[in-house]
Amino acid sequence: MSGIDSILTETRVFPPSDEFRINANISGMDAYNTLCEQAASDYEGFWGKQAKENITWFKPFTKVLNESNAPFYKWFEDGELNVSYNCIDRHLPLLANKLAIIFESDNGTVTRITYMELYRRVCQFANGLKSMGITRGDRVVIYMPMSIEAVVAMQACARIGAIHSVVFGGFSGKSLQERIIDAKARVVVTANEGVRGGKLVPLKSVVDEALDGGGCECVERVIVFKRAVHEDAPWTIGRDVWWHDFIKGKPEHCEPTPVNAEDPLFILYTSGSTGKPKGVQHSSAGYLLGAINTMRWTFDYKPSDIFWCTADVGWITGHTYVGYGPLAVGATQVIFEGVPTYPDAGRFWKMIEQHRVSVFYTAPTAIRSLIKLGADIPEQYDLSSLRLLGTVGEPINPEAWMWYYEKVGGGRCPIADTWWQTETGSHMLAPMPGAVPTKPGSCTLPLPGIMADIVDEAGFPVEAGKGGFLVIKRPFPSQVRTLWNDPERFKKSYFPEEYNNKYYLAGDSAHRDEQGYFWIMGRIDDVLNVSGHRLGTMEIESALVANPLVAEAAVVGKPHEIKGESVVAFVVLKGPRPSGEEAKKITANLREWVGSEIGALAKPDEIRYGDNLPKTRSGKIMRRLLRAVAKGEEITQDISTLENPTILKQLQETL
Numbered sequence: 001m002s003g004i005d006s007i008l009t010e011t012r013v014f015p016p017s018d019e020f021r022i023n024a025n026i027s028g029m030d031a032y033n034t035l036c037e038q039a040a041s042d043y044e045g046f047w048g049k050q051a052k053e054n055i056t057w058f059k060p061f062t063k064v065l066n067e068s069n070a071p072f073y074k075w076f077e078d079g080e081l082n083v084s085y086n087c088i089d090r091h092l093p094l095l096a097n098k099l100a101i102i103f104e105s106d107n108g109t110v111t112r113i114t115y116m117e118l119y120r121r122v123c124q125f126a127n128g129l130k131s132m133g134i135t136r137g138d139r140v141v142i143y144m145p146m147s148i149e150a151v152v153a154m155q156a157c158a159r160i161g162a163i164h165s166v167v168f169g170g171f172s173g174k175s176l177q178e179r180i181i182d183a184k185a186r187v188v189v190t191a192n193e194g195v196r197g198g199k200l201v202p203l204k205s206v207v208d209e210a211l212d213g214g215g216c217e218c219v220e221r222v223i224v225f226k227r228a229v230h231e232d233a234p235w236t237i238g239r240d241v242w243w244h245d246f247i248k249g250k251p252e253h254c255e256p257t258p259v260n261a262e263d264p265l266f267i268l269y270t271s272g273s274t275g276k277p278k279g280v281q282h283s284s285a286g287y288l289l290g291a292i293n294t295m296r297w298t299f300d301y302k303p304s305d306i307f308w309c310t311a312d313v314g315w316i317t318g319h320t321y322v323g324y325g326p327l328a329v330g331a332t333q334v335i336f337e338g339v340p341t342y343p344d345a346g347r348f349w350k351m352i353e354q355h356r357v358s359v360f361y362t363a364p365t366a367i368r369s370l371i372k373l374g375a376d377i378p379e380q381y382d383l384s385s386l387r388l389l390g391t392v393g394e395p396i397n398p399e400a401w402m403w404y405y406e407k408v409g410g411g412r413c414p415i416a417d418t419w420w421q422t423e424t425g426s427h428m429l430a431p432m433p434g435a436v437p438t439k440p441g442s443c444t445l446p447l448p449g450i451m452a453d454i455v456d457e458a459g460f461p462v463e464a465g466k467g468g469f470l471v472i473k474r475p476f477p478s479q480v481r482t483l484w485n486d487p488e489r490f491k492k493s494y495f496p497e498e499y500n501n502k503y504y505l506a507g508d509s510a511h512r513d514e515q516g517y518f519w520i521m522g523r524i525d526d527v528l529n530v531s532g533h534r535l536g537t538m539e540i541e542s543a544l545v546a547n548p549l550v551a552e553a554a555v556v557g558k559p560h561e562i563k564g565e566s567v568v569a570f571v572v573l574k575g576p577r578p579s580g581e582e583a584k585k586i587t588a589n590l591r592e593w594v595g596s597e598i599g600a601l602a603k604p605d606e607i608r609y610g611d612n613l614p615k616t617r618s619g620k621i622m623r624r625l626l627r628a629v630a631k632g633e634e635i636t637q638d639i640s641t642l643e644n645p646t647i648l649k650q651l652q653e654t655l
């Protein structure tokens with residue numbers, strides 16, 4: 001367990017104010033403990049009750065959990081529902097005229113739509129999909145900018161039982177192609193372009209590149225939302241259709257298709273420890289329940305709230321807390337097209353002021369970059385509408401936490417540091433903010449019904465202060481059901497034999513303090529977390545070695561002040577080791593290459609060249625050494641087993 005021992009230093013504790021606690025959905029520690037005890041004493045009874053109360057069922061379930069084919073768990077398996085109905089239709093009797101979405105574009109134009117208007121748009125688009133024969137179980141890839149239409153497309157799929165797979169707009173044509181092929185998508189929904197930070201982001205041309213790359217014959221239609229200034233887009237007649245033409249004349253009512261609780265709602269590809277992204281498959285009912293519960297529990301949702309989650313719909317956070325959660329509880333939410341630094345570093349705060357946002361959810365990397373651009377900027381805005389703040393995606397350092405708490409939250413708003421993953425679908429470890437006192441840098445305690453623990457290699461809980469593996473010991477409704485096309489990998493990745501194939505292994509190390517608070521320490525596998533985005537080192541290595549110049553590559557992470565981690569690549573070229581100007585040129589080329597193979601987010605920040613890589617005599621690359629070299633640390637580790645110790649010097653020299 002070396003390398004994951006912990007040091008406890010943070011001792012500050014911030015209980016909610018009396019005012020917050022008194023008004024909270026879950027008020028005080030007793031209320032929290034009662035829920036946890038209910039879950040512990042009657043697990044299925046607890047979840048069954050949650051599912052009955054929070055979801056509107058077309059056909060009620062009679063069975064809560066089926067563990068007979070573990071780890072392919074089934075929840076509420078004989079129930080039928082429709083997720084879009086739960087997110088829209090059921091609110092209409094009372095909330096038809098309530099704002100569902102306040103959309104702010106990159107240049108500040110605001111569009112507001114009510115639940116009734118959202119209903120019409122979703123129905124029209126769903127009818128469009130239906131008219132081309134898309135039905136329950138078909139796959140639709142969505143490659144869209146942040147927009148009302150992205151949410152409409154997701155909801156329309158849910159309405160007819162189609163399975164969407166949203167691909168983040170920053171991924172390259174090649175990444176998109178891989179996902180389209182793996183999902184065998186019949187439709188791709190995109191926009192001609194996106195606009196971020198005043199710049200045009202190509203989308204349709206990337207879709208064309210993906211489709212031209214071969215293997216995508218499954219795609220019958222590309223639906224193109226006209227977003228940006230250019231009237232034209234590269235076009236394939238017969239296949240491509242403008243969004244506005246696609247919905248023209250389509251009825252504004254579409255009966256929601258009842259689906260089984262376990263019908264897949266979506267597939268979302270994420271990085272793992274091999275080169276191939278994993279298609280994380282989520283269910284309909286269990287996923288929806290996780291989204292609804294955590295809106296009420298973690299975000300203490302109140303009908304008067306204006307909720308804003310800044311995540312892109314291309315990530316799980318944007319699925320659960322933009323595409324589904326806020327709508328499922330009937331909230332008014334802000335959706336933002338742009339970036340936090342455009343036109344200046346006050347953009348978030350200006351939007352909070354203007355839209356009177358009360359619950360705000362963002363990533364530590366955004367917070368850190370905004371601090372750097374001017375720690376006092378939030379003071380220029382009226383942030384009094386805020387009552388609760390959240391963070392997600394990576395550990396937040398206590399300094400950034402304190403700044404967020406004081407400068408943004410005015411010392412009055414609890415901070416919900418939420419730990420979860422693409423695979424868990426919704427928050428797992430997070431404070432119920434009217435109950436659980438917070439500590440800067442800790443995601444605090446498990447939510448009720450989440451049996452999280454920290455264990456050693458043998459599966460025994462570790463004592464307080466000791467690092468170990470974060471596991472979840474019982475299945476929970478919103479967890480990943482399988483990996484699309486790869487059930488074996490699903491079993492192997494998440495339910496290791498060491499734990500009798502029973503515990504869900506999250507892939508993170510963590511420790512607990514004396515009060516049982518969880519502190520996440522980082523990934524235990526070869527996955528990096530760059531600006532809150534998950535990247536597999538193997539994925540980047542495969543991209544690098546696909547370049548004709550490259551013989552071998554190893555990628556590691558290095559701590560980065562703003563991004564959390566940065567990407568460092570060690571490369572052996574087929575030709576001689578480059579230096580000076582030549583090395584610079586090759587580095588620029590390789591960075592571009594990785595950008596086009598995976599996406600700009602995966603470009604290495606630094607590339608170092610050697611005649612070889614440090615390997616053991618059996619040929620294994622010694623990544624731990626490479627991590628030390630990347631950090632510029634002195635090598636204190638034993639290198640006697642190294643086949644080629646001189647290589648280390650070479651790799652260090654390139655500093």
Ligand code: PRX
Pocket residue numbers: 270316317391392393394395396417418419420421422423443506507508520522523529532533534
């Ligand atoms: O390492 C953990 C980190 O992000 C990983 C999950 O990444 P992804 O599936 O992309 O989902 C991100 C958004 C939910 C985790 O394994 N992580 C996520 N939230 C936190 C975190 N690390 C520390 N603190 C968090 N609050």
